[in-house]
Amino acid sequence: MKLQLALDLVDIAGAIEVVSEVAEFIDIVEIGTPIVINEGLHAVKAIKDAFPSLTVLADLKIMDAGGYEVMKAVEAGADIVTVLGVSDDSTIRGAVEEAKKHNKEILVDLINVKDIKARAAEVDALGVDYICVHSGYDHQADGKNSFDDLNAIKSVVKNAKTAIAGGIKLSTLPEVIAANPDLVIVGGGITGEEDRLAAAAEMKRLVSQV
Numbered sequence: 001m002k003l004q005l006a007l008d009l010v011d012i013a014g015a016i017e018v019v020s021e022v023a024e025f026i027d028i029v030e031i032g033t034p035i036v037i038n039e040g041l042h043a044v045k046a047i048k049d050a051f052p053s054l055t056v057l058a059d060l061k062i063m064d065a066g067g068y069e070v071m072k073a074v075e076a077g078a079d080i081v082t083v084l085g086v087s088d089d090s091t092i093r094g095a096v097e098e099a100k101k102h103n104k105e106i107l108v109d110l111i112n113v114k115d116i117k118a119r120a121a122e123v124d125a126l127g128v129d130y131i132c133v134h135s136g137y138d139h140q141a142d143g144k145n146s147f148d149d150l151n152a153i154k155s156v157v158k159n160a161k162t163a164i165a166g167g168i169k170l171s172t173l174p175e176v177i178a179a180n181p182d183l184v185i186v187g188g189g190i191t192g193e194e195d196r197l198a199a200a201a202e203m204k205r206l207v208s209q210v
């Protein structure tokens, strides 16, 4: 099981500072959607240049023009690019095709998908690399999480790796781990802690036991 650090509410300098602190405990670093909105794909390039051995995920949440937008993210240095599960199949197909050309990966984010089991099965058949259940910030504000969704998609996803994101903290990590995703994505559960190093180290220890 791998650990991804999501960086959302920082600028490029802040992202580099956080990753410098916790790099040894994370497998994937995510340049979150808010950073891409604020800084553009330069943020992806800056992190890849600063940490060439880390896997970098660009959380573009692509909804259209899958092939083109994946191409631009890959040019900037992304190893994994996100596409929304609510997108048309043609968008996801284009994204997968472009990523494969460059030996890169696609993570489909099922945020706001209503019939999560059915869509996960469809997306799995499109050849994506990861399928992620996700309670976004607005869902979290309503007290929701994606733990049940993870169990639901685990029963239908046969090819892709599974991932979970949204408000995961050290206190809820054991419950997440029990559902056995391939990838756990944590933002505020590390970046919002006073001792980020300790939080990342403990999370890495827990996910590595599986």
Ligand SMILES: O=C([C@H](O)CO)[C@H](O)[C@H](O)COP(=O)(O)O
Residues within 6 Å of the ligand: 006, 007, 008, 032, 033, 034, 059, 135, 136, 137, 165, 166, 167, 168, 185, 186, 187, 188, 189
């Ligand atoms: O994708 C995210 C969100 O939609 C903002 O772009 C976050 O990266 C994801 O939710 C993980 O962050 P936390 O919820 O703070 O763990």
